[in-house]
Amino acid sequence: MAHETYETHEYDIIVIGAGGSGLRAAVEASQVPGLKVAVITKSLLGKAHTVMAEGGVAASFGNLDAPDGWETHFYDTMRSGHFINNYRMAEIFAKEAPDRVLELESWGAVFDRTQEGRIMQRPFGAHSFRRLCHIGDHTGLELIRTMQYKAIHSGIDVFQEVTMTKLLVHNGRVAGAFGYFREDGRFVLFRARAVVLATGGWGKIFKVTSNSWESTGDGAALAFRAGANLMDMEMVQFHPTGMVWPPGVRGILVTEGVRGEGGLLYNSEGERFMQKYDPERMELSSRDVVARSIFKEAQAGRGTPHGGAWLDISHKGPEYVKAKLPGMYEQFLTLADLDITKERFEVAPTCHYTMGGLRVDPETCATNLPGLFAAGEVACGLHGANRLGGNSLSDLLVFGRRAGMGASEYVNGGDGFAPIDDSELQQEMDRVLEPFHREDGVNPYHVHERLQEIMTNHAGIMRSGPVLEEGLNKLLELKEEARNMGINGSRIYNPGWHAVFDVENMILLCEGIIRSALERKESRGAHWRTDFPDELPEWQKINFVESYDEGKIRIRTEPVNEMPENLAKLFTYGKAPGLAKQAGGKES
Amino acid sequence: MSDEFTLKVWRGDKSGGQEVEYHVPAETGMVVLDALHHIQHNQAPDLAVRWNCKAAHCGSCGAEVNGQPKLLCKTRMDDYAGETVSVRPMQTFPVIKDLVTDVSWNYQVAKEIPLLEPTSPAPFKMQQIDADRVQEFHRCIECFLCQDTCHVLRNHEGQQKYFGPRFMAKIAEFEMHPMDGEDRIPLLAHQAGLNMCNVTKCCTEVCPQHIRITDNAIIPLKERVADRYYDPIKILLRRLGGKKGEPGKANTPVAN
Numbered sequence: 001m002a003h004e005t006y007e008t009h010e011y012d013i014i015v016i017g018a019g020g021s022g023l024r025a026a027v028e029a030s031q032v033p034g035l036k037v038a039v040i041t042k043s044l045l046g047k048a049h050t051v052m053a054e055g056g057v058a059a060s061f062g063n064l065d066a067p068d069g070w071e072t073h074f075y076d077t078m079r080s081g082h083f084i085n086n087y088r089m090a091e092i093f094a095k096e097a098p099d100r101v102l103e104l105e106s107w108g109a110v111f112d113r114t115q116e117g118r119i120m121q122r123p124f125g126a127h128s129f130r131r132l133c134h135i136g137d138h139t140g141l142e143l144i145r146t147m148q149y150k151a152i153h154s155g156i157d158v159f160q161e162v163t164m165t166k167l168l169v170h171n172g173r174v175a176g177a178f179g180y181f182r183e184d185g186r187f188v189l190f191r192a193r194a195v196v197l198a199t200g201g202w203g204k205i206f207k208v209t210s211n212s213w214e215s216t217g218d219g220a221a222l223a224f225r226a227g228a229n230l231m232d233m234e235m236v237q238f239h240p241t242g243m244v245w246p247p248g249v250r251g252i253l254v255t256e257g258v259r260g261e262g263g264l265l266y267n268s269e270g271e272r273f274m275q276k277y278d279p280e281r282m283e284l285s286s287r288d289v290v291a292r293s294i295f296k297e298a299q300a301g302r303g304t305p306h307g308g309a310w311l312d313i314s315h316k317g318p319e320y321v322k323a324k325l326p327g328m329y330e331q332f333l334t335l336a337d338l339d340i341t342k343e344r345f346e347v348a349p350t351c352h353y354t355m356g357g358l359r360v361d362p363e364t365c366a367t368n369l370p371g372l373f374a375a376g377e378v379a380c381g382l383h384g385a386n387r388l389g390g391n392s393l394s395d396l397l398v399f400g401r402r403a404g405m406g407a408s409e410y411v412n413g414g415d416g417f418a419p420i421d422d423s424e425l426q427q428e429m430d431r432v433l434e435p436f437h438r439e440d441g442v443n444p445y446h447v448h449e450r451l452q453e454i455m456t457n458h459a460g461i462m463r464s465g466p467v468l469e470e471g472l473n474k475l476l477e478l479k480e481e482a483r484n485m486g487i488n489g490s491r492i493y494n495p496g497w498h499a500v501f502d503v504e505n506m507i508l509l510c511e512g513i514i515r516s517a518l519e520r521k522e523s524r525g526a527h528w529r530t531d532f533p534d535e536l537p538e539w540q541k542i543n544f545v546e547s548y549d550e551g552k553i554r555i556r557t558e559p560v561n562e563m564p565e566n567l568a569k570l571f572t573y574g575k576a577p578g579l580a581k582q583a584g585g586k587e588s
Numbered sequence: 589m590s591d592e593f594t595l596k597v598w599r600g601d602k603s604g605g606q607e608v609e610y611h612v613p614a615e616t617g618m619v620v621l622d623a624l625h626h627i628q629h630n631q632a633p634d635l636a637v638r639w640n641c642k643a644a645h646c647g648s649c650g651a652e653v654n655g656q657p658k659l660l661c662k663t664r665m666d667d668y669a670g671e672t673v674s675v676r677p678m679q680t681f682p683v684i685k686d687l688v689t690d691v692s693w694n695y696q697v698a699k700e701i702p703l704l705e706p707t708s709p710a711p712f713k714m715q716q717i718d719a720d721r722v723q724e725f726h727r728c729i730e731c732f733l734c735q736d737t738c739h740v741l742r743n744h745e746g747q748q749k750y751f752g753p754r755f756m757a758k759i760a761e762f763e764m765h766p767m768d769g770e771d772r773i774p775l776l777a778h779q780a781g782l783n784m785c786n787v788t789k790c791c792t793e794v795c796p797q798h799i800r801i802t803d804n805a806i807i808p809l810k811e812r813v814a815d816r817y818y819d820p821i822k823i824l825l826r827r828l829g830g831k832k833g834e835p836g837k838a839n840t841p842v843a844n
């Protein structure tokens with residue numbers, strides 16, 4: 001093959017990913033005088049998946065419900081994660097979230113207001129109090145735009161539409177990353193003393209998904225191949241309410257804000273079926289419970305015409321709905337010819353979030369690979385077996401900042417650039433260009449579709465041992481076939497070519513998911529096994545951790561860290577700490 | 589309704605190109621982006637088109653559909669029943685390939701706009717009514733369709749003289765923020781080229797987020813510039829005190 005060339009850039013820290021977590025990490029690192037920081041993103045700046053977040057960012061200000069506080073936010077997060085979360089991450093998170101939100105406010109975000117002129121907070125599933133700061137139903141847009149403008153004014157270099165295909169490691173230490181410009185396919189090397197991964201999740205492994213094309217798990221796959229550990233890969237969240245009809249919109253998110261603002265769920269018999277599954281929290285139960293309930297109703301023949309449930313917010317009146325949910329109103333009107341201020345609409349579960357990911361240190365976000373840090377959806381530990389709505393956006397801010405700090409400290413205390421092995425780069429360029437040379441190559445889009453089919457049929461919302469096994473076999477066959485993905489055309493902005501690497505990354509992670517799902521022989525949070533329908537105490541003590549070794553995935557268990565007494569105590573009142581405090585206060 | 593849609597998609601790159609005809613099976617509720625994806629997945633894997641959210645949230649998919657600047661993910665195929673749908677890249681920006689254009693100029697402009705400079709630290713006390721005034725501008729998804737439409741920006745020279753409607757909305761967002769203490773009026777009067785805009789309102793018409801760019805951003809900003817530079821009484825008052833020469837930064841948004 002012809003000798004290929006690449007351009008080289010050198011930075012103290014590169015952040016891969018320009019969603020909320022990547023931008024927050026970069027801004028933090030840029031505060032350290034003298035550090036050269038770059039952000040790399042495979043789409044345009046401001047378009048990352050984070051932009052789609054709607055409902056809000058969770059932080060326990062207690063602006064409406066005074067008894068709220070970090071203890072209750074911590075409690076809700078652990079409980080919804082079914083206690084396999086890293087408690088220290090949840091603690092840091094709950095304590096720091098309010099400051100991070102205020103920071104956004106001072107950088108220009110304008111949240112909806114309360115009567116008293118404070119930040120407005122809305123109720124959300126399984127949050128004990130009204131806790132989600134929001135701006136209508138486009139909170140993610142507000143977060144990313146604020147961070148984006150802050151970043152471009154912080155002396156950070158931004159590389160847009162650059163895809164990283166390989167993480168470089170030298171003697172066990174991160175040396176940088178390698179990839180190509182999507183615009184013209186030219187190669188690029190980033191040498192770096194530390195790398196922060198903020199590449200988001202892998203929701204594109206399912207056909208019905210709320211996720212953007214970017215959610216293909218690149219960062220997790222790259223780091224895994226380079227030696228970093230993955231954890232809790234079996235935990236994939238299905239959001240209860242995705243759009244169902246017409247076919248082209250299937251999976252697009254209907255924000256939980258609709259239920260937060262008073263939307264009610266009905267089955268085809270007009271019954272508010274959540275009464276049966278969670279009479280206390282009803283529509284605002286946790287996502288795993290609501291998603292499963294909708295799924296069960298449809299299976300029992302009480303579904304809507306296209307196999308979901310009815311969601312109705314029309315009783316709130318057009319003015320209220322348009323003010324609080326303008327995006328939803330418009331989305332249904334233009335895409336489904338339906339006025340949600342007047343009519344109920346169909347919803348069904350859609351793949352939404354991946355709780356699993358890179359195992360990190362709670363204080364610094366360091367992975368097990370020296371010099372590699374991770375934050376946001378690609379990291380793992382905060383959400384356990386089920387993420388609470390609104391907890392992702394505050395996760396991005398809290399741990400984005402900590403990853404930025406962790407990486408800066410590492411760089412300040414560490415050595416210069418690790419050496420780069422040119423022959424390794426030549427090999428990588430050959431590998432990346434190979435799809436152009438494969439005659440009769442398989443269409444990468446079709447491989448992707450088949451992967452999604454396998455995951456939907458074998459590792460979706462309802463799982464069981466034999467079905468997972470069969471899925472694994474099919475997946476391994478597909479993996480073989482995928483070795484022959486090929487494409488035509490030039491290297492100039494060629495999405496077919498780009499898709500090849502997305503698909504390879506997803507196949508690797510899907511194998512990790514299925515293997516982990518087979519191991520967890522119980523039902524917990526988002527992981528529902530019909531052959532082991534109960535949540536079992538002994539499984540609460542372990543996380544499944546995966547490593548990649550000579551082309552094979554190895555899986556081991558690690559003990560869930562035990563909470564210290566002061567935190568464990570929060571679970572002994574029989575209700576959320578804030579509510580207990582409130583009740584206690586009334587009595588005395 | 590026929591069970592097939594016909595599209596003519598501009599295919600090419602910097603060196604030139606032409607429209608290529610494709611046929612796509614019709615599906616209920618299909619948007620133009622769905623049709624393009626169908627082509628991409630089955631007929632032309634290298635067809636270049638930007639998208640992220642497919643829900644009109646991210647602003648990646650701006651292009652021209654039958655000559656109109658549109659979001660591809662929000663434009664229904666059945667709006668053009670019986671017609672051939674022509675899809676071309678935005679004309680104002682240099683083409684990279686097919687429907688993908690080089691919009692980097694916008695990101696250069698963005699760097700020129702000073703951020704919010706809070707007059708006191710957060711948490712802010714701010715009423716919803718004050719928030720309302722600026723929240724409209726926060727809906728912007730940076731699709732740059734308004735930039736594509738603005739006749740001032742249609743050529744390279746114009747782009748040297750005027751930041752364009754998107755960035756007038758951005759400046760308004762900060763200028764009208766009740767807690768802001770920065771002064772962007774000189775920027776507007778000079779480098780940002782606000783006077784280049786002759787209020788044709790074409791930008792407002794194409795904005796998929798229904799932001800009233802001209803009425804609520806551009807016109808009030810023009811008034812502020814006029815007050816500062818051309819109103820003798822205000823100039824006098826400013827010399828005597830007020831930082832920005834505008835008492836309380838008041839402005840009058842146009843309600844529908």
Ligand SMILES: Cc1cc2nc3c(=O)[nH]c(=O)nc-3n(C[C@H](O)[C@H](O)[C@H](O)COP(=O)(O)OP(=O)(O)OC[C@H]3O[C@@H](n4cnc5c(N)ncnc54)[C@H](O)[C@@H]3O)c2cc1C
Pocket residue numbers: 016017018019020021022040041042043048049050051052053054055056057058139140162163164165198199200201210211212214218219253352353375376377378389390391392393394396
């Ligand atoms: C529709 C929707 C609504 C949501 N609503 C809420 C909500 O209301 N509240 C809440 O808390 N959470 C919500 N979430 C979840 C939340 O938005 C995401 O979990 C979060 O935004 C992820 O952010 P991130 O920073 O981890 O990564 P992302 O925003 O996913 O960004 C990933 C970045 O990595 C880059 N990247 C990826 N791979 C590569 C590569 N190979 N090379 C270079 N760059 C790469 C991408 O280009 C992108 O810039 C929602 C999610 C969806 C889909």
Ligand code: SF4
Pocket residue numbers: 737738739740752753784785786787788789790791792802806
């Ligand atoms: S109103 Fe001004 S900014 Fe808008 S299109 Fe016309 S000239 Fe351009």
Ligand code: SF4
Pocket residue numbers: 647727728729730731732733734735753754757794795796797798799801
């Ligand atoms: S103002 Fe409207 S048209 Fe212009 S970039 Fe923003 S959303 Fe697009």
Ligand code: FES
Pocket residue numbers: 638639640641642643644645646647648649650659660661662
């Ligand atoms: S794809 Fe996001 S706006 Fe069209």
